[in-house]
Amino acid sequence: MNIEGKHKFLASQEQIWDLFMDQKNLEKAIPGCEKMEEREPGKYDVLLKIGIAAIKGTYTGKIEVVDPEPPNRYRLLGEGSGSPGFVKGEATIEFSQEGQHTIVSYQGDMQVGGLIAGIGQRMIGGIAKMMAGQFFKKMAKELKSQQ
Amino acid sequence: MKPSAFEYFTASTVAEAIKLLERYEDEAKIIAGGQSLVPMMNFRVAQPEVLIDINGIKELDYIRQEDDEIVIGALTRERDLELSPLVQEKCPILAEAISLIGHASIRTRGTIGGSLVHADPAAEIPLTIYGLDAKMRVVGPSGERTLEPEEFFLSYLTTSLEPLEILVEVRIPVLPQKTGWSFVELTRRRGDFYIVAVASILFMEKGGVCKEARICLGGVGPTSIRAEEAEKILAGQVITDELIEKAGQKAAEAADPESDYHASAEYRRDMTRVFVKRGLAEARNRAKGG
Amino acid sequence: MAERRRITVKVNGVEYGREVDPKRLLVDFLRDDLELIGTHVGCEHGFCGACTVLLNGRSIRSCLMFAVQADGAEIMTVEGLAEDGKLHPLQEAFQEHHALQCGFCTPGMLIVTYELLRGNPDPTEEEVRLAVAGVLCRCTGYKQIIDAVIAAAPKMRGG
Numbered sequence: 001m002n003i004e005g006k007h008k009f010l011a012s013q014e015q016i017w018d019l020f021m022d023q024k025n026l027e028k029a030i031p032g033c034e035k036m037e038e039r040e041p042g043k044y045d046v047l048l049k050i051g052i053a054a055i056k057g058t059y060t061g062k063i064e065v066v067d068p069e070p071p072n073r074y075r076l077l078g079e080g081s082g083s084p085g086f087v088k089g090e091a092t093i094e095f096s097q098e099g100q101h102t103i104v105s106y107q108g109d110m111q112v113g114g115l116i117a118g119i120g121q122r123m124i125g126g127i128a129k130m131m132a133g134q135f136f137k138k139m140a141k142e143l144k145s146q147q
Numbered sequence: 148m149k150p151s152a153f154e155y156f157t158a159s160t161v162a163e164a165i166k167l168l169e170r171y172e173d174e175a176k177i178i179a180g181g182q183s184l185v186p187m188m189n190f191r192v193a194q195p196e197v198l199i200d201i202n203g204i205k206e207l208d209y210i211r212q213e214d215d216e217i218v219i220g221a222l223t224r225e226r227d228l229e230l231s232p233l234v235q236e237k238c239p240i241l242a243e244a245i246s247l248i249g250h251a252s253i254r255t256r257g258t259i260g261g262s263l264v265h266a267d268p269a270a271e272i273p274l275t276i277y278g279l280d281a282k283m284r285v286v287g288p289s290g291e292r293t294l295e296p297e298e299f300f301l302s303y304l305t306t307s308l309e310p311l312e313i314l315v316e317v318r319i320p321v322l323p324q325k326t327g328w329s330f331v332e333l334t335r336r337r338g339d340f341y342i343v344a345v346a347s348i349l350f351m352e353k354g355g356v357c358k359e360a361r362i363c364l365g366g367v368g369p370t371s372i373r374a375e376e377a378e379k380i381l382a383g384q385v386i387t388d389e390l391i392e393k394a395g396q397k398a399a400e401a402a403d404p405e406s407d408y409h410a411s412a413e414y415r416r417d418m419t420r421v422f423v424k425r426g427l428a429e430a431r432n433r434a435k436g437g
Numbered sequence: 438m439a440e441r442r443r444i445t446v447k448v449n450g451v452e453y454g455r456e457v458d459p460k461r462l463l464v465d466f467l468r469d470d471l472e473l474i475g476t477h478v479g480c481e482h483g484f485c486g487a488c489t490v491l492l493n494g495r496s497i498r499s500c501l502m503f504a505v506q507a508d509g510a511e512i513m514t515v516e517g518l519a520e521d522g523k524l525h526p527l528q529e530a531f532q533e534h535h536a537l538q539c540g541f542c543t544p545g546m547l548i549v550t551y552e553l554l555r556g557n558p559d560p561t562e563e564e565v566r567l568a569v570a571g572v573l574c575r576c577t578g579y580k581q582i583i584d585a586v587i588a589a590a591p592k593m594r595g596g
Contacts (some may be wrong), residue, residue, distance in 0.1 A: 001406070053265075053304040054176050054184065054193035084192045115148070115190045119482065122269060122340060123303050125405035126369055130302060148481070154439050155459035155505055185501040186482035189462070198459070200506060226495070250571025252489050252496040252549065337570050 001112070003091065003128055006105035007136040011143055013095050016102040017071035019143055020093070029138035031131045042066070048080060052127060057084040057116065071095055076108075085114025104136070150188040153196055159203040161315060165288055168311045171197040177313065178202075179222060180256040182249070183265040207260070207315055210234060217319045221260025225272075226251065228259060237321045240279065240328040240346060244271040247330070249338045260314045263299070266306050266370070269340040273300060274365035275330065277373065278346035281319040287312035300370040325351050327434025329426045332365075333418050335409075341366050342410045343418040345398075345426040349386070351434050357381050362394065362423055367402035367415050374398035377423065386431050395424040444508040448473065449517035457504045464488040466504035467514060475515040475544050479573070486545040486572030490514050496552045515544035518551065527551055530589035531582070538576035545572040550586045558594045562587065 009016050019025055023044065027036040032050030039045055042065040049058050061080025068074040072095055079088040091108025112124050120127070154171075158164035168175055176195035178184055179202060187193035201207070207222035210231050217238050219228065228234050229245045248254055248262075248271050262272040263283060276283075277296045284293050288311050299306050308314065322328065327349035332341040344365035352358045360381040362374040377398035380390055404415035441456040448471060455470050467473045467490070479485035481500050488500040491513040518525040524532070527547055537543040546569060553560060553568040560568075565586045569579060 054195060055187060055304070056194070057192070084190075116192050119186065119190050119192055121408045123407075125407055126268070127303055129405070130369065149462070149465075150460045152439050152458070152460050155442070155503075181501050181503075181506075182483060182498075185462075185503075189481045189500065198503075202506065249483075250486070251552075251568070252486065252498050252571055253483060255492075255495045255497050256501065337567070 001110050001125055001128070002108070003089070003110050003125075003132065004105070004107040005129065005132055005136075006103055007140070008098075008101045008103055009140060009143060010101055011147070013071045013097045013102045016095055016104060016143075019139065019146075020095075020104070021065075021068075021070075025139060025142045028142060029135050031134045031138075036063075042068070046080070048082075050131070055084070055116070055120070057082045059087070061087070081114075085112060085116035087112050106132070148189060148191055150185075151191055151194045153194075153198050155198050155200065157200045157203050160206065161204060161286055161313060164199055164201050164204065164313055165286065165311060167197075167199045168313070169288055171199075173310055175199050177264075179261040180224070180258045181261075182253050182257040183261065183267065201313070212237060212321070215321045217321060219259055219317045219319070221263075221314045221316060222258050223260075225254035225257040225259065225262070229254060238279070238319055240322075240330050240348065241272075241275050241319065244275040244330040244346065247271055247332060247338075247341075253338075259317060263317065264306055264308060264314050266300055266304050267340070268303055268369055268371075269342075269344070269366045271330070271332070271341070271344065271365075274344055274363055274371045275346050276317065276319075277371040278348055278361050278363035279319050279322075280361075281317055283314055284316040284318065285312050286315050291315075293318075296371070302369040322348065323350065325434060325436070327351065327357075327430035327432070329429035329433065331422050331426045331429065333422055343367060343404075343415055343422050345419070345422045346371075347423070347426040347430040349381070349427075349430045349434050355385050355435070357384055357386050357434075360394075360427075362398055362427070364398060364402055364419055364423070367404040367419055369403075372401055372403065374401040374423070376401060381427075386427065388428075391424050391427045391431075394427060395420040398423040442505050442508075444505055446504075446507050446509070447511045449513055455504075459503060459505050461504045462500055463490075463502040463504050463507050464499040466507075467499060467512070470504075473514050473516050477541055477544055479541070484573070485542070486549070487542050489545040489548045489572065491548060491552065496549050513548070515547050518547060525551075526592035527554070527586070527589045530585040530592070534581045534585035534588060536577060536582040536585040542572050542574040542576075546574065546582055550582075550589075554586070554590055554593050559590060560586070 032048045035047040037045045044063045046061050059080040059082035064077040066075040077090045089110035091106045093106045096103050175197035177199045207220040209220040225245050235242045282293050283299045329347045332344035334341050346363040348361040349357050350359040360378045362377050364372040377394040380394045399420035402419040404412040406412040445454045477487040479487035483498045483501045490499045565583050
């Protein structure tokens with residue numbers, strides 16, 4: 001499944017790059033992230049507790065920052081599994097300046113499997129988009145609290 | 148798979164149910180008809196530690212008319228609503244929409260309250276309630292409140308119901324005589340969750356003029372969508388085939404569909420156009436008395 | 438494990454009292470606790486209809502109900518159709534018209550068509566189709582089932 005989107009931040013590209021590279025911000029912004037530990041530089045173990053309404057699940061996973069080209073782009077690899085199913089994905093995150101704003105755009109591919117995919121197939125795309133939206137909203141909040 | 152273990156309580160009044168919610172908070176899930184919850188529990192994508200069974204709250208099972216509203220208790224079974232002479236006469240779009248939910252065996256247990264609180268983006272009842280602009284009455288420890296559809300439905304499977312609140316009643320305005328209406332849906336097989344659905348209501352004036360149109364889209368967003376720009380095209384006009392065509396195209400622009408296993412976003416968007424057209428033609432027919 | 442509950446259910450006219458774990462599904466209770474294995478477990482999420490039984494006179498998916506919720510209820514399963522070893526007219530019609538092959542959906546088919554004919558003694562083919570649409574059959578293509586129901590209708594009317 002394709003996922004893509006973009007968000008605008010009122011800050012310089014360098015500031016946004018730093019914001020996105022800081023593990024503390026990611027830990028706060030990733031929906032349901034309870035724990036995030038750096039195993040090696042750029043490689044993180046994560047524990048996520050996410051869900052919608054009654055559908056709650058705990059996922060353990062890995063996130064990896066690959067091919068960083070500061071301050072323009074990097075690739076993100078991720079995978080996680082839990083009792084309701086598994087998720088695997090990769091995305092390219094790009095930063096570009098537009099006047100006083102920085103545009104963060106992402107494009108990637110996501111696979112969802114297991115029981116959550118079987119019973120939730122109709123809504124997975126929309127829910128993924130919604131969670132990405134939540135992530136960016138929280139990142140914007142972190143940016144604001146740091147300014 | 149089988150459900151994971153849970154504590155089980157029954158409530159025979161709303162007050163009892165709220166007390167149980169207060170005690171167990173977000174460990175607890177209310178079970179009514181169970182037609183949406185139990186599948187999730189059977190697959191263990193939902194694993195509530197506590198189930199509060201409200202099927203015994205008989206005081207929430209009613210259909211009656213109060214002045215110009217049809218008032219329905221949250222625990223009323225879909226099958227009863229479908230077969231109710233009162234609903235068929237005074238709120239026919241709801242009876243029609245409900246008759247398309249799954250199959251009769253599902254509708255025997257499923258409740259109107261359960262369907263609304265579950266807020267599936269491809270469910271018939273939430274879409275129809277949106278189109279009817281019905282109100283949801285909700286009760287919690289600090290009292291009761293009444294919510295409009297836009298306030299009630301937030302997103303996929305998410306309503307603005309607080310954790311300690313219970314939906315108790317739905318209040319539906321009776322449509323004036325000679326109001327045109329239709330409920331049309333696209334499914335691969337009868338009874339499936341729809342790919343796209345459209346609920347249309349045409350309030351008419353003298354001379355075959357449409358005073359106000361409501362075009363409500365389902366399956367093309369996290370909640371139902373009112374195609375307001377499409378509605379404006381019809382307001383104050385005699386509804387011609389040309390206007391229906393324009394409204395269909397405008398409504399497709401209002402859709403916000405995702406692609407999934409069943410249909411691509413492009414297909415859903417185009418089917419929005421097609422089904423708005425079909426729905427409006429059917430509603431116009433009914434308005435004429437056809 | 439949660440506390441077991443004592444429930445009483447009447448199934449096919451016989452009263453049973455049993456203790457169950459709240460998470461016990463009604464279909465598993467019928468099959469494993471009462472050894473009425475006519476009702477089948479298919480999809481376990483309400484789509485296939487193989488688990489359909491009558492509860493207080495109306496058809497339901499027994500995989501979507503917990504046994505504790507059926508306390509005090511009257512249930513009819515497919516075993517309740519035949520009387521003293523004599524097949525019900527519906528069952529006879531199914532047999533004559535080859536309305537089953539593997540037989541997995543058959544209990545569900547019999548229950549929903551029994552419910553149909555009880556409320557609508559002279560259904561149209563369209564009405565029969567609507568009733569059986571809720572039960573998935575992969576073997577017959579539905580035609581023989583519909584023929585069987587149409588053939589059984591007059592027999593059930595006493596004709």
